[in-house]
Amino acid sequence: MEQRFNNFAALLIMIGILSSCGSGGNQGSGALVSDAASQVYVPPGQHDEYYAFFSGGFSGQLTVHGLPSGRLLKTVPVFSVDAEKSYGFNEETKPLLNTSYGFIPWDDAHHPELSQTNGTPDGRWIFINGNNTPRVARIDLSLFETVEIIELPNSGGNHSSPFTTQNTEYVVAGTRFSIPVPQKDVAINSYKDNFRGALSFISVAPEGEMEIAFQILMPGYDYDLAHSGKGKSHGWMFFSSYNTEEEHTLLEVNASQKDKDFIAAINWKKAEEYIQQGNFEEMPSSYVVNRYDESTQMASSEKRTSVKILIPEKCPGLVYYLPTPKSPHGVDVDPTGEYIIGNGKLSSDMTVHSFTKMQAAIQNEAFETVIDGIPVLKYEEVMDGVLKQAGLGPLHTEFDNKGNAYTSFFISSEVVKWDPKTRTLLDRAPSYYSIGHLMIPGGDSMNPWGKYLVSLNKITKDRYLPTGPELAQSAQLYDISGDKMKLLLDFPTMGEPHYAQGIAASVIKDRQVKFFKLSENNHPYAAKSAGETRVERQGNTVHVYMTAIRSHFTPDNIEGIKVGDKVYLHITNLEQDWDVPHGFSVMGALNAELLIMPGQTETLTWEPQREGIVPFYCTDFCSALHQEMQGYIRVSAKNSDVALKWSLDE
Amino acid sequence: MKKYIIIFFIAVLLPLSLFVFPMWSITLEAPQYPGGITMYIWISKITGESEATLQNINILNHYVGMKYIEPDQIPELQYFPYVVVGIVALGLIFGFIGNRKLFLAWTIIMVVIGILGIYDFYLWEYDYGHNLSPTAPIKIEGMAYQPPLIGSKMLLNFKADSWPATGGILLGFSIVLGLLSFYLSNPSKNWNLKSNQKEKHSVQFS
Known part of the structure; x- marks a missing residue:
């Protein structure tokens, strides 16, 4: 009897395996490998292997999940009030949400960024940008609480932020909307004459305090994302831009006309020299720095009244433009620091620039033209190669620890694995649906933990039980330890999960403050x-x-x-x-x-x-x-x- | 100096370890306290694995009406250090005199003091476990909360473990070594007889 039962069970398992193969492994809406459940199962009482920090997008908050389980561990209020934790309601935290406009109970939080030491996430802090009223927040990871928020003057929409340099010398901010700098009452159609884009470098002190070290006043484009150089390219910061057409209306058409926009390469070590030489303008500005003092357990808000401005025209060698097709979204630097990858979101190609070639082009003055004192390097001189027709709508690329790149394609709703050196396509896996950013723990650093990839999706449609007009927000987890990516898990997140950062749990978990003495x-x-x-x-x-x-x-x-x-x-x-x-x-x-x-x-x-x-x-x-x-x-x-x-x- | 004299001096000095190590530990274990809460009883103080342990134990104890443990209010913790210093001084004198009967006498005094100490500890535990506030929020008929003198016992949802800590164990060694020195110094033991006697003289006249 027992033997017969065992045979029957074996048969059932066989059918299970065959049917999962039949559904095509990674293909189709089932899309699960048969052992996926055990790979994401964390038994009761045991801990996840990674912390993952998800921006809450338009919720203004940051959520902390465990990976691989996807379990929600905590919501950290950052830019929005949180009645549960009294954040923004009690007298102690109200000053954190102060701005030069007064108390603002909300913002739109996009990109969490872990602090780094020697190009590796160190688990001290995580930074996140406030998009709407430009700000950057710092969250202390021994407390999992927001301890500082700094406002950015001369900015309109802080999107390309707060990406860090390899020792957290700076986190950066770039304005998505160019505006008159300083602000003034002008006709909107005087855009080309009056509008400028400010790129901000925020210094981070050893104890974490942020100050705006300097801003670079750039042409009036839309600055989208950024990443710092690392290793050999340490000392440089790269910002992607679109709307180099400098249009002010119907941008979906008017800002999509040029074949190529620019990645701005900023030599911030050079910027430090210019600041030291006094080659800057002190511009009157009004912004605040809000800090939480652990000793008095209270935040306070301090006004600042000026900011140092660098003008590229007066600072040769500070900025170069790398022509990049086509309205690039992500600009991502591989772990070696050699490849600077432009994710041209309106194209199907991935452009790979070489840092070595960029250095040579600068040396040889291989300039196409000069815009407002900024040399535009010749595309053919800096471009190392192109991954052709990989998918539609590439947005963002991260890396594993084996030299592979993984790019999200929004329009074709998939993750593509490829080799940035040879520009060969290695694998593709669908996402459900419309992936925006993706995240590999440490995947934008010099030392990625290349085990999992998280896809941060814009829509979920039919993936969960419906919940009225607004449906669940969601991320997906893939196993990337093998040659082929394997979808393991869908898990709901706070909306919208714009971008995330991940780090080995061991770096953070033993450093927790248990209570205040x-x-x-x-x-x-x-x-x-x-x-x-x-x-x-x-x-x-x-x-x-x-x-x-x-x-x-x-x-x-x-x-x-x-x-x-x-x-x-x-x-x-x-x-x-x-x-x-x-x-x-x-x-x-x-x-x-x-x-x-x-x-x-x-x-x-x-x-x-x-x-x-x-x-x-x-x-x-x-x-x-x-x-x-x-x-x-x-x-x-x-x-x-x-x-x-x-x-x-x- | 002969071996048994050295052993006796070690026995005599060992009680000083009570100033460095706790005598006894009581650990309370329950599912919502992973790792348990441990309280250490020293010769002159009561501590826990953190500064806040005593407060946390007191908070738990107040539900069933137990008194607050306030080390300042426990007289034994004030005079026990003097007892220890006294017995060590006495042992040193006996050691220099070198009379083996004094070795035995000292060891017996140690045993008596040890028994009295444990009896005192028992009374203290009894008092805390039985002398409950009549207005306690949680009262359970027939229930007392006296931790075991030594060993394990369930007290409502907590398992209480009571064991000697480093200092208490070293005190036990002190007694064993005291007895050992007495045994080894026996002149009827034919080994080392001559040197034993010689040693005794040298000690006496030094």
């Missing part, structure tokens, strides 16, 4: 023990110094608050253990909850509107007595004489 909490309104709790009134302003510990608030009865008061509730979480946050919320507060990490102090501002009794409670299930973790505030009339009083267990 109370002894190092220098928040000006902290109460570091129940004995320090109190309520203080200064006119209509009331400061409540409250503590939280399993499972009570001190004080939990407060009287003497009046309608019209402005009440600052400063809650210190006295816990000193990992994974014991307390939440805090007040009925009727026109605000979010607080979510306070152990050892941290956060402040909720509340303006009581009505007389009566107002409950407050802990919102994060903290203990067996979480449901008892609550209190009352008595709100009296504006002119009442109820005395200020606070207590616990009286």
Whole structure:
């Protein structure tokens, strides 16, 4: 009997294998190899091999997933407020979202970029750009929290950002929309006369603080993406551009007329020399730098009033243009630093420039022409070769650790594997659907981990259970360890998953801050023990110094608050253990909850509107007595004489 | 100097290790505490694997009404260091006198002090485990929370493991070595007899 059962099972397995082969392996909508499930299965309690950081696109946030499972681990709020974490709601984080325009609760976040040391992701920070109101944010990967946001003056749409140099000397920003610099009230059709594109180099200090080191004022094109040179090409930064037609209307047609646009090659070491020589203009500008101080646990926003500008015409050797077909999107440098690849998104070809040839062309002054002081190198002199007809709509290329390149093709919805040296096509795999960027952990660095590739898709159509007019956003995971790419997994992400970065988990996971030491909490309104709790009134302003510990608030009865008061509730979480946050919320507060990490102090501002009794409670299930973790505030009339009083267990 | 004298001096000095290593450890294990929470009892303090361990144990204990463990309030932690210093000093004197009966006497004193210490520890554990607040949020009929003196025991959802730590183990060695020095110094043992006696004189007159 048992034997017969075994034979039957073997037969079933055989049919399974045959039918999966029959569906064509990588082809078709099934597209799964039979062992895919085991390759992405991470057993309960075990950890993923890689962290992957996905930009949340128009959500403005960053999500952290594990690979190969695709499991969502955390959403890190960056450019958009997050009521869950009180980000942008509590007094401590509000300054992070300040700009020269005031507080902005949203942005469009496109490209996460890990900090690097010696051309390898080092897991200290991840940077991400705010596209709409140009900014760059820095997230500390021992906290997984946004700790700095810098605004970019003279920019309109920060798209080609924040790509790093190989030791994170700089992260860069390039304006997608050229605008008048400095801003002025001009006719839009005076574009060619008045509009300029600023490329920004943001210096990153050893502790991470960002400042705008300098900006380069370029012709009024649209600057799209960037990547730094590495190894032999260290010291150079490459920006792709489109709309070299310099059109200001119906760009889909008018900016698609030229056969070739440009990749701008910036010699930033040269830029440093010019800055040192004082060969720059100090331009009055208005922008802010917002930083979170771990010691006081508060962010502050500082104004800046000027920026150093380099003009290519006055700085010979600073910028060269590499002609590249056709409205190139990604500009990607291979791990050796030799090949600079233009992904001409309106063509079917991949252009491979050679850094060595570029150096020679500069040496020999092989210029086609000069635009605003910028020499345009001869295409034939810098181009090493072309991968012909590889697909339609190439957008972005990353690399594995075996010398292969992988390019996303948006229009033909596929990933193409090819050899950048010989320009031979090696493999292709469909994506479901309309891949934008792709990501290999470390795939834009000198040392890629060449095991997995993630495709970041623009649309999902029928791939998931439908959810009304707006469907699931999604990424896909491929195994690239063998000769042929294998689709392993679809997994939903926050929308839209624009670009991502990946890094071996071992680089980051042991560096986590588990809790904040109370002894190092220098928040000006902290109460570091129940004995320090109190309520203080200064006119209509009331400061409540409250503590939280399993499972009570001190004080939990407060009287003497009046309608019209402005009440600052400063809650210190006295816990000193990992994974014991307390939440805090007040009925009727026109605000979010607080979510306070152990050892941290956060402040909720509340303006009581009505007389009566107002409950407050802990919102994060903290203990067996979480449901008892609550209190009352008595709100009296504006002119009442109820005395200020606070207590616990009286 | 003879071997047994050296052994006796090692026995005498070993209790000083209590100033460097904890005597005892109690570990609480539960599924939501991977790796457990470990508390170390020293001659003069109580610590954990982190600064916050004691606070975390106190938070757990308060649910069932156990008293807060506050090392400042435990008198033994104040005077135990003097007891240790005293017994080491006494041992050094006995060692220089070199009389083997004194070796035995010292070892017996050590054993007595050890037994008293463990008995004191038991009383302390009993008090913490039984003397519960009448207003405890969680009360379970007939349940006490006294950790085992030595070994493992389930206390509600926690498995409590109580074992001697490095200092406690070295204290045990001290007693063993004390006995060993007494045994080796026996003049009826025919090996080393002459040199033993000579050694004794040299010690006495030095």
